[in-house]
Amino acid sequence: xxxxxxxxxxxxxxxxxxxxxVKAESRPMALLQGQQRTIxxxxxxxxxxxxxxxxxxxxxxxxxxxxQPGTSGSIxxxxxxxxxxxxxxxxxxxxxxxxxxxxxxxxxxxxxALHGDSGPTSLLSQLRTTMAGFVAGAxxxxxxxxxxxxxxxxxxxxxxxxxxxxxxxxxxxxxxALLSGASGFTTxxxxxxxxxxxxTGIVNLRTEGFTASLRGLARRELAMQDRLEALESxxxxxxxxxxxxxxxxxxTSNWLGQQLASxxxxxx
Numbered sequence: 001x002x003x004x005x006x007x008x009x010x011x012x013x014x015x016x017x018x019x020x021x022v023k024a025e026s027r028p029m030a031l032l033q034g035q036q037r038t039i040x041x042x043x044x045x046x047x048x049x050x051x052x053x054x055x056x057x058x059x060x061x062x063x064x065x066x067x068q069p070g071t072s073g074s075i076x077x078x079x080x081x082x083x084x085x086x087x088x089x090x091x092x093x094x095x096x097x098x099x100x101x102x103x104x105x106x107x108x109x110x111x112x113a114l115h116g117d118s119g120p121t122s123l124l125s126q127l128r129t130t131m132a133g134f135v136a137g138a139x140x141x142x143x144x145x146x147x148x149x150x151x152x153x154x155x156x157x158x159x160x161x162x163x164x165x166x167x168x169x170x171x172x173x174x175x176x177a178l179l180s181g182a183s184g185f186t187t188x189x190x191x192x193x194x195x196x197x198x199x200t201g202i203v204n205l206r207t208e209g210f211t212a213s214l215r216g217l218a219r220r221e222l223a224m225q226d227r228l229e230a231l232e233s234x235x236x237x238x239x240x241x242x243x244x245x246x247x248x249x250x251x252t253s254n255w256l257g258q259q260l261a262s263x264x265x266x267x268x
Contacts, residue, residue, distance in 0.1 A: 014239045021235050029224050032217055039214045041113040045101045046207045049120055050197065052090075052097040056127075057193040059083075059090035064186030067179035075172045077165070084149060084164060088157040091127075095155055098124050119202050126196075128155070130188050137181065139174035141167060144185060147178060 066083035070076055101114040102121060114120055128151070134142045141147060148163030167175050179186050195201055 014236065014243060017239055018232055018235045021231075025231055026228060029221065029228065032221055032224065036214060036217050036221070038113075039210050039217070042117070043207055043210045043214070045113040046119075046203055046210070048097055049101065049114075049123075050203045050207075052094040053123070053193060053197055053203065056087075056090040056094045057190070057197065059087045060186045060189045060193065063087045064180040064184070064190070067176050067184075067186070069172070069176065075168055075175065077168045080168060080175075081161070081164065084147075084159055088149065088159055091157045094127075095124060117206075119206050123196055123202065124155075127189065127192065130192055131185060133188075135178050135181070135183055135185065137183070138177040140171050141174040141178040144178075147175065 063080075063083040063086070066080045067075065098120040101112050102117065104111045104115050131144055132151070136142075144150070146163075147167050148160035150158055150160070152158055176184075178184055181187065197203060
């Protein structure tokens with residue numbers, strides 16, 4: 001363990017001994033710090049999810065506004081198409097964010113920060129269910145698909161421009177009812193997203209829970225650090241005393257050796 005000596009003389013490498021012992025005692029600290037990094041990654045991921053949800057919320061509001069008649073009494077087709085495109089993009093971005101955060105790499109056998117957390121996929125599923133529903137009282141339009149807004153097999157959203165244009169040209173009142181009416185899709189999504197992003201929503205509750213855990217780990221880390229510092233001081237004091245004792249023993253041994261040598265010469 002770093003002890004070097006000639007005969008029984010002192011040769012303790014105190015710094016090395018103490019460092020090795022403290023390192024062994026520090027293993028729980030390394031585990032604790034790893035837990036902190038994991039939780040911080042989860043908090044960061046929920047922050048990204050919150051941003052993606054807020055982006056989709058903004059896109060839904062924009063779509064609702066664009067679907068209503070302007071001062072001319074008619075829908076601005078160009079503005080509505082732009083809003084629909086933005087809506088689809090915001091959904092696809094949200095979906096991509098969730099997929100990235102919950103992914104599992106089969107090659108490295110490691111999961112993303114929120115792998116195994118049902119929260120993100122649950123939010124996505126709830127929104128998808130809302131958008132896959134029907135709206136009563138929208139005339140010839142019942143679903144988003146009737147407006148050319150549909151979902152692909154992978155869950156991404158696509159737009160059929162010709163179908164959207166036809167609805168705007170032929171049944172603009174129904175388009176308004178379908179998207180921004182009292183029970184329209186953007187109205188429903190607005191209520192849903194507001195709840196999801198509220199203080200009592202899953203995003204905030206999960207984040208608060210992780211933050212509380214992080215504070216607890218930080219307190220444990222401080223206590224552990226204090227313990228390690230005290231342990232280092234105790235080890236250093238013990239080895240210093242041991243070094244002094246060995247030095248005294250060496251001195252005594254040397255003296256005895258000299259005395260024995262002297263007696264031997266006198267007895268000749």
